[in-house]
Amino acid sequence: xxxxxxxxxxxxxxxxxxxxxxxxxxxxxxxxxxxxxxxxxxxxxxxxxxxxxxxxxxxxxxxxxxxxxxxxxxxxxxxxxxxxxxxxxxxxxxxxxxxxxxxxxxxxxxxxxxxxxxxxxxxxxxxxxxxxxxxxxxxxxxxxxxxxxxxxxxxxxxxxxxxxxxxxxxxxxxxxxxxxxxxxxxxxxxxxxxxxxxxxxxxxxxxxxxxxxxxxxxxxxxxxxxxxxxxxxxxxxxxxxxxxxxxxxxxxxxxxxxxxxxxxxxxxxxxxxxxxxxxxxxxxxxxxxxxxxxxxxxxxxxxxxxxxxxxxxxxxxxxxxxxxxxxxxxxxxxxxxxxxxxxxxxxxx
Amino acid sequence: xxxxxxxxxxxxxxxxxxxxxxxxxxxxxxxxxxxxxxxxxxxxxxxxxxxxxxxxxxxxxxxxxxxxxxxxxxxxxxxxxxxxxxxxxxxxxxxxxxxxxxxxxxxxxxxxxxxxxx
Numbered sequence: 001x002x003x004x005x006x007x008x009x010x011x012x013x014x015x016x017x018x019x020x021x022x023x024x025x026x027x028x029x030x031x032x033x034x035x036x037x038x039x040x041x042x043x044x045x046x047x048x049x050x051x052x053x054x055x056x057x058x059x060x061x062x063x064x065x066x067x068x069x070x071x072x073x074x075x076x077x078x079x080x081x082x083x084x085x086x087x088x089x090x091x092x093x094x095x096x097x098x099x100x101x102x103x104x105x106x107x108x109x110x111x112x113x114x115x116x117x118x119x120x121x122x123x124x125x126x127x128x129x130x131x132x133x134x135x136x137x138x139x140x141x142x143x144x145x146x147x148x149x150x151x152x153x154x155x156x157x158x159x160x161x162x163x164x165x166x167x168x169x170x171x172x173x174x175x176x177x178x179x180x181x182x183x184x185x186x187x188x189x190x191x192x193x194x195x196x197x198x199x200x201x202x203x204x205x206x207x208x209x210x211x212x213x214x215x216x217x218x219x220x221x222x223x224x225x226x227x228x229x230x231x232x233x234x235x236x237x238x239x240x241x242x243x244x245x246x247x248x249x250x251x252x253x254x255x256x257x258x259x260x261x262x263x264x265x266x267x268x269x270x271x272x273x274x275x276x277x278x279x280x281x282x283x284x285x286x287x288x289x290x291x292x293x294x295x296x297x298x299x300x301x302x303x304x305x306x307x308x309x310x311x312x313x314x315x316x317x318x319x320x321x322x323x324x325x326x327x328x329x330x331x332x333x334x335x336x337x338x339x340x341x342x343x344x345x346x347x348x349x
Numbered sequence: 350x351x352x353x354x355x356x357x358x359x360x361x362x363x364x365x366x367x368x369x370x371x372x373x374x375x376x377x378x379x380x381x382x383x384x385x386x387x388x389x390x391x392x393x394x395x396x397x398x399x400x401x402x403x404x405x406x407x408x409x410x411x412x413x414x415x416x417x418x419x420x421x422x423x424x425x426x427x428x429x430x431x432x433x434x435x436x437x438x439x440x441x442x443x444x445x446x447x448x449x450x451x452x453x454x455x456x457x458x459x460x461x462x463x464x465x466x467x
Contacts, residue, residue: 036467053465060463150465161463164377165370175465211374 001197002235011134014233016201016226020134023195024141026180026346027187028079029306031299032071034149034175036287040280045303046176047074053150053175061099064148064177067295068093068104071177072144075302079140079181080188086110086181087138090129092121093146093294094173095155096327100146104177110142118323119219119247120202121145122178122298123342126319127199129182130344139184146177147293156212156328169213171250171292174279178298191310192348199344200230204325206338212331215292216253216276219322222339223249224260226320230343231266238268242314245305246341247297247321248276250290275300275321297321309348316347351405358407381412388416418442 002013013019031046038049048070055066068091076083089108092115093100101114117124125143132138150160152173158164186193205225209218223246231238238244249257254274261268275297276290301319308314320343326335362384369380388411391397397417401408408414422442426434 035465150463153466159463160466167370213374 001240013198014200014229016203016229017198017233018131018134018201019198019234020130020196022134022184023197023347024130024133024182024184025186026194026196026306027183027185028075028077028081028181029302030071030074030078030179031303032067032074032177033295033299033303034067036149036172036285037174037176037279037291037295037299040285042279042300042304045307046299047078047303053148060148060151060154061095062103064093064095064100064146064151064175065104067148067175067177068100068144068146068179069107071146071179072105072108072142075142075144075179075181079183081140081181083108083110086140086142088113088129088132089142089144090115090125091142091144091146092116092125094118094152100148100151101144104146105144116325117294117321117340117342118325119147119292119294119297120321120323120340120342121294122180122301123202123247123319123321123344126180126182126196126344127201127342129180130196130199133182133184141182142179143182144177144179145294145298147173147175147295149173149175149293152293167213168288169252171215171248171276171289172280172287173293174291174296174299175293176295176299178295178302180302192312194306194309194346194348197345197347198234199342200226200233200320202226202320202340202342203229204338204340206336208336210331210334210336212326212337214252215248215324215337216250216289217256218324218337219339219341220249220253220256220260223253223257223320223322223341224264226341226343227261227268227318228264228266230318230320238266238271241271241316241318243271243273243305243308243317244268245273245275245297245301245317245319247274247323248290248292249274249322250276250292251282252289278304294321294323305346309346312348314348316345319344319346354403355405355407355410358404359410360407362407362411362413384412385416385419388413388418389420390416392417392420415443415446418446 423438426438
């Protein structure tokens with residue numbers, strides 16, 4: 001890992017990357033999950049699992065806001081802070097105009113930047129949050145994102161009441177919310193400190209895929225582009241990382257990614273991991289293509305990946321959730337699905 | 350016997366649709382339009398009406414039956430009122446079905462809520 005030249009005014013490195021002079025610490029994180037997620041292989045790792053998909057609210061959208069509010073509060077609490085310690089809140093979701101986020105975090109009274117990165121939102125939020133802290137613009141930042149199966153179906157496909165059949169190749173949007181508290185200072189708790197050493201910001205990559213039932217194929221090229229650029233920018237080999245973690249490429253998308261990278265002589269077959277494959281068990285849970293949605297990468301990261309780093313099983317991971325930047329309108333008008341992947345270097349020391 | 354015919358014919362039409370959904374990239378909306386248009390064409394060819402007399406609800410209930418109903422309605426309206434029948438006939442023929450669907454769905458929404466898929 002190259003050392004950043006501290007005499008240099010800029011912290012840019014390579015074409016799209018940053019190495020931080022004062023890498024922010026992850027001092028708190030939370031995962032609030034729905035019933036299906038709770039029944040999955042990672043279910044026992046989430047902070048809270050809710051059986052009721054409405055969380056006592058009247059609509060799916062309000063429920064998603066409530067998931068997000070809980071994730072935000074829980075992460076702040078676990079960091080040993082209160083709401084007004086947080087300088088900036090960065091949040092996003094899949095719904096039009098980001099209503100889950102806005103309604104979800106309003107009562108926290110924290111200065112707010114709404115973000116849209118589709119399923120890459122956690123990567124985007126961690127990236128921008130880290131820039132704010134390393135740049136001296138904030139001491140504590142909260143990054144949150146959420147998704148809801150029923151809300152996403154209504155937003156992108158058909159409302160559940162319509163009774164539409166979902167093809168086996170469609171991925172299952174994760175219901176839940178994940179939040180991370182970043183700080184310029186280490187927390188007082190025991191165990192290794194976990195820091196974000198740098199980021200590689202994705203470019204929009206479009207290979208012309210139009211099939212919303214095959215999002216993995218649409219997003220794999222973006223993940224490939226970000227990984228390749230990251231390794232070039234920082235002059236690293238893939239085995240520098242214990243795990244290279246994508247968000248929701250699923251089974252098909254993961255295979256495509258490994259093949260695409262091989263064409264550039266980059267081999268990630270031994271350490272690639274995909275949150276969409278980890279979060280559900282396809283056999284028993286009938287989720288054939290895998291999990292998706294902003295919360296897929298978020299709660300897998302906060303529930304599982306951070307735990308591995310804290311317990312010393314992993315030391316360095318590249319976390320790059322991927323997002324497909326289409327909308328129902330763009331799809332219906334015959335457009336392709338442009339995608340993006342935002343990479344964050346997370347290391348335990 | 351009529352029940353068995355209706356069951357088998359209706360089921361066969363739905364099975365064809367399922368095969369289309371499973372094996373092609375056709376979106377559900379496209380498949381429904383294919384059904385309606387097929388019913389209209391078969392109605393115009395004089396095939397669907399005798400088919401409905403034989404199979405009963407098995408031919409009448411699926412969307413192909415709706416296509417046939419549209420054809421019959423438009424044909425009657427043109428025979429009676431000429432050119433304007435093109436615009437009137439379809440609505441007259443389908444009015445009862447569409448209204449019933451809307452009204453019953455609305456009433457159902459008073460008693461039932463969305464449920465999450467598991």
